[in-house]
Amino acid sequence: MNALRSTRGFAAKIVVPKRSYNIDRLSKVYIPSGGKIASKEDTSNDLLTRAGYIRSSHSGLTQMLPLGLMVQKNIENLVHKHMKLIGGSEVSLCLLSPAELWQKTGRFDNDEVFKLQDFHGSGYVLSPTHEEEITNLIKSDVVSYRSLPVRTYQIGRKFRDEKRPRGGLLRGKEFIMKDMYTFDRTKEEALKTYDNVVDAYNELFHEIGVRFVQAQAHSGDIGGNKSHEFHFLNDHGSDTILTCTNLDDCGYAANIEVAKPGIDEKNRVHFDESAGDHIEFSVSKDGLTLYEIYIPRNRSFNRLSLNTDIFPDIDPTMNSSKQALHKYKTSESQGANVEKQTIRVIDSHIEMTSVAFNGSPITIINATLAIPNDPCPVCATSHLQESNAIEIGHTFYLGTKYSKPLSATYVPPSGKSAIDIEMGCFGIGITRLIAAITEAKRDSAGLVWPRIIAPWEIVLIAKNNVFKDLDGGADKLGKELTNKLQKQGLRVVFDDREDKSLGWKLKDSKLLGFPVTIIVNENYLTNGTVEVQWRESGEKESIVLVDENGNVNEKLLNF
Ligand SMILES: [Zn+2]
Numbered sequence: 001m002n003a004l005r006s007t008r009g010f011a012a013k014i015v016v017p018k019r020s021y022n023i024d025r026l027s028k029v030y031i032p033s034g035g036k037i038a039s040k041e042d043t044s045n046d047l048l049t050r051a052g053y054i055r056s057s058h059s060g061l062t063q064m065l066p067l068g069l070m071v072q073k074n075i076e077n078l079v080h081k082h083m084k085l086i087g088g089s090e091v092s093l094c095l096l097s098p099a100e101l102w103q104k105t106g107r108f109d110n111d112e113v114f115k116l117q118d119f120h121g122s123g124y125v126l127s128p129t130h131e132e133e134i135t136n137l138i139k140s141d142v143v144s145y146r147s148l149p150v151r152t153y154q155i156g157r158k159f160r161d162e163k164r165p166r167g168g169l170l171r172g173k174e175f176i177m178k179d180m181y182t183f184d185r186t187k188e189e190a191l192k193t194y195d196n197v198v199d200a201y202n203e204l205f206h207e208i209g210v211r212f213v214q215a216q217a218h219s220g221d222i223g224g225n226k227s228h229e230f231h232f233l234n235d236h237g238s239d240t241i242l243t244c245t246n247l248d249d250c251g252y253a254a255n256i257e258v259a260k261p262g263i264d265e266k267n268r269v270h271f272d273e274s275a276g277d278h279i280e281f282s283v284s285k286d287g288l289t290l291y292e293i294y295i296p297r298n299r300s301f302n303r304l305s306l307n308t309d310i311f312p313d314i315d316p317t318m319n320s321s322k323q324a325l326h327k328y329k330t331s332e333s334q335g336a337n338v339e340k341q342t343i344r345v346i347d348s349h350i351e352m353t354s355v356a357f358n359g360s361p362i363t364i365i366n367a368t369l370a371i372p373n374d375p376c377p378v379c380a381t382s383h384l385q386e387s388n389a390i391e392i393g394h395t396f397y398l399g400t401k402y403s404k405p406l407s408a409t410y411v412p413p414s415g416k417s418a419i420d421i422e423m424g425c426f427g428i429g430i431t432r433l434i435a436a437i438t439e440a441k442r443d444s445a446g447l448v449w450p451r452i453i454a455p456w457e458i459v460l461i462a463k464n465n466v467f468k469d470l471d472g473g474a475d476k477l478g479k480e481l482t483n484k485l486q487k488q489g490l491r492v493v494f495d496d497r498e499d500k501s502l503g504w505k506l507k508d509s510k511l512l513g514f515p516v517t518i519i520v521n522e523n524y525l526t527n528g529t530v531e532v533q534w535r536e537s538g539e540k541e542s543i544v545l546v547d548e549n550g551n552v553n554e555k556l557l558n559f
Helices: 002-009 044-050 066-087 099-104 129-142 187-208 321-330 430-441 473-487 502-512 524-526
Strands: 054-058 061-064 097-100 116-118 125-128 150-159 173-184 213-214 224-233 237-246 253-255 280-284 290-294 341-347 362-365 383-398 422-429 457-460 492-494 516-520 529-534 538-546
Touching: 044 430, 061 066, 066 125, 066 173, 066 187, 066 290, 066 430, 097 502, 099 125, 099 129, 099 321, 099 473, 116 492, 125 253, 129 173, 129 422, 150 422, 173 187, 173 430, 187 213, 187 224, 187 237, 213 237, 224 290, 280 321, 383 430, 422 430, 457 473, 473 492, 473 516, 502 516, 524 529
Parallel strands: 213 253, 290 341, 341 362, 457 492, 457 516
Antiparallel strands: 054 061, 097 125, 116 125, 150 173, 173 422, 213 224, 224 383, 237 253, 237 383, 280 290, 383 422, 516 529, 529 538
16 A cells, blocks of 8 residues: 555656647538539539538448537437436447347348348348337346346447338438437336427427428338328428418427328218229238228228227238238138127218128228328317428337347336336437428528537628738638637537638538627727628627627627
């Protein structure tokens, strides 16, 4: 011990040199201009390319340049904050995932999954998502109910063998995603977790400041039976959603693939197969009950409407009428007293009396997907309208879809047999969000970033020729003012690019999308005022930058 003490006494004092890592001059940042000629048909990708945020390396592959990466990091920081606020523990899983895990869950054969082999011939997947990996990881550590709940998340690269990549960051083969995976003891707890994460998503997107909607959604290939999508409503979006015309008060929005119509008693049709009305089929799990579903003309059957809440014995794995009919015809009754039967399900848009009575039980439900102008299923007083939308996030309650095939179980308090863990997964496309925000906020002059994710909140330009007699000229003054604003916590950059004119810089600051441009001109020397241009509103005003007490103008601190 004494020896240790004496050694410590001689320890050299380590001096950490003070250095500022703030980038505060645009001339120091790699912002290649060009790359794309401006046109009226500029996509968000063209605009980001032209402004020097990104470059395309190949179809479906996009490189991030410094400004693009700054926006990406700002979004990531915001996402980290909201995930940590709900108890998310950050992890970083391997991008290579053994093929056998994917074979167990039946997702290996998905043709959008990149597959590869190592030197020894072992198969791998380049992960498009991490349900398999995280479930496999958690199951090796969670054995008791005491270890649950667990909420893990990561922000990282994902890969998808996109057959038709488009829109650059919107739909590429490689992208950055935030994915959260949650593990709970019971369905009730998992659904509470689900609501908790959905609330966090609402707060996160609200903070970004672009109008969004939360829409009911189909689980798709991920699985599970409760799902929502988050969208920006935008004419250029590739998704179609139906929203209540009174969206702000009612809140109903759903992907057109799952949207339900409200009851419309006035517009019932007389069932007539020659007019296009038709019958679809589904079947019970034991194959002995056939469901005949009567669908009116011009409407699509919503297979999800025949769920186990209404028909507990229905087989949810049936994807088509043909498949259901085949199962019914080939099923065999195991007991002498069990006979095959038919149940007729009539969509509520059909007059029940127009379907001939044949002794089979009849149930009336909303069996079709909603179409524009249908009554809203929630408020009933308004109607549904169709909008294009860009998806920015997706949430899934998974139940035991992954824990069951991967044997992820825990031992309950009773200590009896192990129970499958209840799961949820929650994605946000980080790089996709950059393109979506670009699309939602852009104007004819260029990008318009919300303050919280802009590379810099403010760009400061000093009019060169005005300050040529000043000690150090425009460069010294610009640098000093930039540092003064930075000390107030503002993210400010000085546009010190020497070879560019004031007009060019102003045009470029609009193209690059900084929320505020400050122009320091001759007035600064006489009365301390500068011109401020607000990017989103286009308004210009003259303000005192710093008052006699050295305080920075409130307008710049609280915009
Ligand atoms: Zn409504």
